Amino acid sequence: MFNKKVIEKPIDSHAHTLVSRSTEIVGDIHFSGELIIEGKVKGSIYAEDDSKALIRVAEGGCVDGEICVPTAIVNGLVQGDVRCANHIELASKAVVVGNVYYNLIEMVMGSEVNGNLMHLSSQLSDAQKLGLDRQGLNKQALSFETSSFDSSSVDNK
Template structure:
């Protein structure tokens, strides 16, 4: 019955409760945040796992393959595979996901957008063409 489920990567890094990190955080495999991060949290592997626990806070972009949130995120969230929002999840920012599991009580203040496959991995920048210089 669980044969189709892929094995999740091991959580090899932890930001403990009472710890505050300033700046961008890059990780592969698995990361659990119990403290506070002021900056972006970005996975370098598409099969990564990110857990933001009940007492955790992140102010910045969150991007990983499988994202589990039960804390607070202020910023955009991109889950290239699965986004799990547990009952105490609070997100203020836009959410991009391929698959979504949302428990009763979780809240999102932003736009939710379903993306398929690799679309969620790269945010496409808005292109602006410069006007020709008349002279």
């Protein structure tokens, strides 16, 4: 009668997964949606780089392995490299023992990174951002070291 439009809310198609405090997972995790870690994960964690996936490592949560996701919020312990194509937030109780590769980063006072912070250019494709692996970085470092060595400067006496 009053011609009211019914606005349908989109169904949240993102799955939410919780690794509770009393849970330990051994092995790699591939996910979409939101992954909340309050327990322990021994293995790498991956999400599609073009997804809106989000990982939360809660206070007391622990990841022993690499994390490759578009967005991360860390307030626990991560022992391994973290690669975020979009955004990473390191909360006050966050401890990362490894390198952090990011496009945008927020660090709250009290958070720790025991490794390198490496900015990913926003001009790189998502696949290139997340495709930076340790072997590739090591090869780049090795080629830099060998190419910068000048054999003519060595005294051959």
